[in-house]
Amino acid sequence: MRYWFAQLDSILRGQATHPSRLQQGELNIQADGLLVMLTALGMSYGFCMSWYAVLRDDPQYMQVVASMIKVPLLFFLTLAVTFPSLYVFNALIGSRLSFSSMLQLLVGSQAVLLAVLASFGPIVAFFSVTSTSYFFILLLNVAVCGLAGSLGIRFLLQTLHRLTDALYVPIVLAAPEPAEAAPPDSAVHAAAPGPLTRIGRPESRERVRVVFYVWVATFAVVGGQMAWVLRPFIGNPNAPFTWFRPRQSNFLEAVVESVRRLFQP
Amino acid sequence: MIVALRSLDVGLRRALGGSALPTGELFGCIAAGGFFYGVIMGSFGAGFDERLLLALFSGVKVPMLLLVCFLMTLPIFLVLNSLLGLRSDLPDVVRAVLAGQAALAIVLAALAPYTVLWYASSADYAAAQLFNFAMFIIASGAGQAVLRHHYRPLVARDPRHRQLMWAWLLLYSFVAVQMAWVLRPFIGDPSSAVQFFRNEPLSDNAYMVIIRLIGQEMN
Numbered sequence: 001m002r003y004w005f006a007q008l009d010s011i012l013r014g015q016a017t018h019p020s021r022l023q024q025g026e027l028n029i030q031a032d033g034l035l036v037m038l039t040a041l042g043m044s045y046g047f048c049m050s051w052y053a054v055l056r057d058d059p060q061y062m063q064v065v066a067s068m069i070k071v072p073l074l075f076f077l078t079l080a081v082t083f084p085s086l087y088v089f090n091a092l093i094g095s096r097l098s099f100s101s102m103l104q105l106l107v108g109s110q111a112v113l114l115a116v117l118a119s120f121g122p123i124v125a126f127f128s129v130t131s132t133s134y135f136f137i138l139l140l141n142v143a144v145c146g147l148a149g150s151l152g153i154r155f156l157l158q159t160l161h162r163l164t165d166a167l168y169v170p171i172v173l174a175a176p177e178p179a180e181a182a183p184p185d186s187a188v189h190a191a192a193p194g195p196l197t198r199i200g201r202p203e204s205r206e207r208v209r210v211v212f213y214v215w216v217a218t219f220a221v222v223g224g225q226m227a228w229v230l231r232p233f234i235g236n237p238n239a240p241f242t243w244f245r246p247r248q249s250n251f252l253e254a255v256v257e258s259v260r261r262l263f264q265p
Numbered sequence: 266m267i268v269a270l271r272s273l274d275v276g277l278r279r280a281l282g283g284s285a286l287p288t289g290e291l292f293g294c295i296a297a298g299g300f301f302y303g304v305i306m307g308s309f310g311a312g313f314d315e316r317l318l319l320a321l322f323s324g325v326k327v328p329m330l331l332l333v334c335f336l337m338t339l340p341i342f343l344v345l346n347s348l349l350g351l352r353s354d355l356p357d358v359v360r361a362v363l364a365g366q367a368a369l370a371i372v373l374a375a376l377a378p379y380t381v382l383w384y385a386s387s388a389d390y391a392a393a394q395l396f397n398f399a400m401f402i403i404a405s406g407a408g409q410a411v412l413r414h415h416y417r418p419l420v421a422r423d424p425r426h427r428q429l430m431w432a433w434l435l436l437y438s439f440v441a442v443q444m445a446w447v448l449r450p451f452i453g454d455p456s457s458a459v460q461f462f463r464n465e466p467l468s469d470n471a472y473m474v475i476i477r478l479i480g481q482e483m484n
Contacts, residue, residue, distance in 0.1 A: 012347040112348065119340035123440055126337060130447045131470035151348060194350025194425075262473075263480060 004033040011111050014195035017159045022166045027104040027159070038110055041118040042072030046233070048121035052128035052137050053235035060241040063232070070230050075110055077230075078223045085218065089211045095164060105159055112195070113152030120144045134237055135258040141234065142255055149223060153216050154196045160212065161198075224251035277371060291363040292332075298370030299328035302400075303451070305377040309384055309393050310455040319453045322461050326448045327373075331366050334441045342433050349425045357419060358426070362433060365412030372407040376400045390454050397452060409434065446471035 007030060010016045016029055046067035053063035087102050097105075124144060131137055227233070228251035235241060279286050286294070307323025310316060342362075346355060383396045412430065419426040445451075449463060457463075468474065 009347075012344060013352050014348075014350055115344050116341065116348075119344045122337045122340065123436075126440065127443060127470060130443060131473065133469050133473045136470060136473055155348075194348055196348055197350055263476065 004037045007034050008037050008111055008115060011108050011155075011195065012115055014193060014197070016108065017155075017162060017195050018193070019162050019166070022159075022162050027101050027108065027163070029104040029108050031104055031107045034107055034111055038075070038107070038114050039072045041114040042075055043068040045114070045117045045121050045124070046071035048125035049128060049141055049233055050235070051125050052131070052134075053241070055129050056132075056237060058237075060235050062241050063235045066241075066243060067233050070233060074223075074227055074230055075114065078219070078226050079106055079110060081222050081226065082215070082219050086215055089215060093211050097160075097163060101163065105156060105163070108159060109152045109156035112155040113148045116148040116151050117145065120148070128234075132237075133262070134234070135261045137234055138258050139255070139262065142258075145223075145227070149220065151196065153219060157212055157216070158196055158198065227251060228254060286364070286367070288360060288363060291360070291367045294367035295331050295363070295370045296328045298367070298372075298374040299331055300324045302370070302373040302377050302380075303327035305380050306397055306451055307453060308381075309390070309452045310388065315459050316453065316455075319450070319459045322459075323451045323453075326451060328370070330441065330444050330448055331370065334437055334444050335362070335366060337440055338433060338436050341436065342429070345429055345432065349429060351423060351425060351429065354419055354422065354426070357415075358429075361412060361415035361419065361430075364415050365408045368411035369404045369408030372404040373400065376404060388455075390452070393452055443471045446474070 007016070011029065011034075015021070016027070021028065046069070047064060049071075050064040050067035053060040083103070083106060086106070087099065090097055090102065124140060127140055128137055228249075229244075229247075231245055232239075232242070239245075276286065276290070301324070303326055304320045304324035306327070307320035308317070311320055339359075343355070346352060346358060351358065380397065380400060384393065387393070412434070416426060416430050420430075447462075450457070450460070453459065469477075
């Protein structure tokens with residue numbers, strides 16, 4: 001358990017994806033234990049977001065159970081849907097990243113996403129408990145998920161760039177300036193890029209850019225639509241609890257409608 | 266007595282401008298300053314009657330507002346600091362944020378006599394609300410200035426700290442506005458009963474109230 005937590009921590013701090021660790025073109029993330037942590041993080045966010053359904057005149061306690069199951073499910077299903085295309089497109093552009101590296105990369109980015117999401121949990125729970133406006137809560141959750149998703153994607157792209165650099169061009173990383181020769185502060189921070197910091201050679205990054213921005217857009221759309229398919233997560237106060245709602249409309253329409261309804265009296 | 270005053274002076278100067286105090290003392294400043302201003306704030310229209318209870322409630326609520334908002338924003342703040350590679354500066358960052366809040370509480374406590382004078386001069390509830398709001402704005406300004414002072418060496422080490430400082434301020438304000446709305450009443454309409462929370466059916470959150478007010482004004 002502590003080991004899994006340490007794994008998550010090393011991903012968040014950028015140690016797991018530090019350029020020196022990626023020189024072999026392989027990631028070293030133990031996916032299985034991390035998956036348990038990710039499920040726990042997803043469940044905690046599901047718990048927090050479901051409070052809107054509990055503190056009202058007609059409490060829907062089943063929504064708590066439903067959301068705690070659905071949030072991890074959402075992320076694993078999105079991963080399952082988008083992984084094959086990422087692997088194939090990556091192979092098409094000539095990358096030599098292995099199947100397991102690609103999987104570890106995606107699990108790592110999910111780790112970042114779910115860590116950010118879970119850490120917003122207390123704030124979302126607080127607003128869920130103290131608000132009556134369904135559309136406000138909906139938009140708050142969308143904003144939080146959007147922020148978490150964008151940070152997860154940035155992690156994915158930066159790690160991919162670093163892995164691609166390691167594979168395409170043998171990089172001899174300049175050793176960090178010895179502490180005596182340079183001001184200590186700059187040496188410490190030059191050698192400690194976060195997992196989202198841009199490093200690497202522009203020309204090799206150019207090669208992967210188009211494919212991955214397309215894939216990023218795909219991930220965003222698939223994630224949003226998957227969330228719509230798995231709804232309800234929060235529970236419209238005017239509708240009884242169900243595990244799933246009938247198929248209609250789509251995620252983008254729903255967000256636009258929520259913004260419109262927010263400003264209606 | 267002189268020694269006590271002198272050490273208070275040293276402590277306040279350090280809290281407001283110098284190197285940050287130890288974390289425990291910062292929490293103490295937030296609790297003490299917040300409590301003092303809260304009691305003064307809640308004493309609006311109070312004689313030696315049950316309205317003094319409201320003063321006590323407000324004395325509890327002001328530090329509660331500051332500390333609960335801090336605890337709620339802490340997880341995401343820590344995660345974002347890690348993601349931006351600023352993990353090694355974490356103790357300094359947390360102390361900077363606490364120092365900002367401690368400064369807010371201390372300045373509030375220093376402004377309390379003005380609130381007393383205002384309450385002695387006017388029995389108008391709406392004016393009292395606005396005056397207290399102004400005191401909070403002034404104290405927040407001071408808190409922000411102290412936060413930026415403590416962040417200056419951090420930003421000099423790594424400019425990414427500046428982004429996180431503003432992100433934290435934004436997030437904290439977002440949560441604090443709602444928290445202040447939820448914890449009301451702080452001053453207490455003299456025509457209403459003395460309560461810890463308003464027992465009316467759950468009204469919407471602060472932002473929806475503002476949006477609706479703006480909507481009504483525009484229609």
